[in-house]
């Protein structure tokens with residue numbers, strides 16, 4: 001695998017609605033636009049198929065992975081356009097009681113290269129009354145996922161995962177050059193944290209970060225932050241969306257990963273903590289209480 005040639009990455013920013021059929025139409029239109037402008041890798045946001053706050057309505061529209069119309073259509077589209085298509089996530093049925101928030105990396109032959117189930121559940125009460133209990137409807141994943149693209153290795157994560165830096169360090173240490181964070185950030189937390197978190201994950205790991213976002217006021221009355229981002233390994237923002245749906249793209253030079261890591265070799269300088277009690281977690285995260 002040679003990682004020395006450049007490619008074009010495109011973030012598709014969406015304003016997903018209540019119904020999978022409508023959302024699919026919006027997704028297909030924007031993905032076609034990205035491919036027509038020369039994109040090789042296209043990413044869509046978290047829950048590209050539907051945004052439902054109501055559990056009953058959500059479960060009425062959930063399909064199993066094997067029957068999901070969005071996944072079928074996106075696989076056919078990737079094959080037609082001959083692109084790598086990363087569907088940031090689809091809400092799918094896992095059991096009769098539980099959904100799963102699962103992303104898919106689809107290859108230019110329409111095959112699924114990898115899928116990832118969101119690990120960290122957004123169970124949060126924000127000041128002002130906005131409240132989320134993702135774990136009430138979704139079962140979390142337990143496995144970090146990497147896959148190989150023609151241009152280097154990619155790590156898959158989703159949205160709230162971005163607040164857990166150990167996940168990204170593990171992906172980088174497993175050889176990832178590209179970290180991906182398709183999202184549906186709230187407007188409030190996005191304004192405060194979105195750029196900082198994504199740029200930090202890029203800088204501390206010497207990786208590109210690709211984050212396609214949900215944007216604006218949705219049919220279910222939720223407001224998401226938008227600002228899809230492509231961040232370089234040195235931390236520069238290479239492409240950024242606003243709050244309207246659209247396509248945001250740029251050329252990617254994978255050699256910049258090595259350049260950044262040569263300049264600041266923090267990946268090599270990591271894992272220097274001693275281990276006092278291996279039962280209490282990963283050794284490089286262990287913190288010993290001072291005895292002063």
Ligand SMILES: O=C(O)CNC(=O)[C@H](CS)NC(=O)CCC(=O)C(=O)O
Pocket residue numbers: 046047050051052053122132133134159160163184185186189190
């Ligand atoms: O449920 C849906 O319809 C789509 N899923 C989401 O919107 C998810 C779970 S509620 N949102 C986040 O993870 C936001 C994280 C965030 O905003 C932060 O970390 O600050």
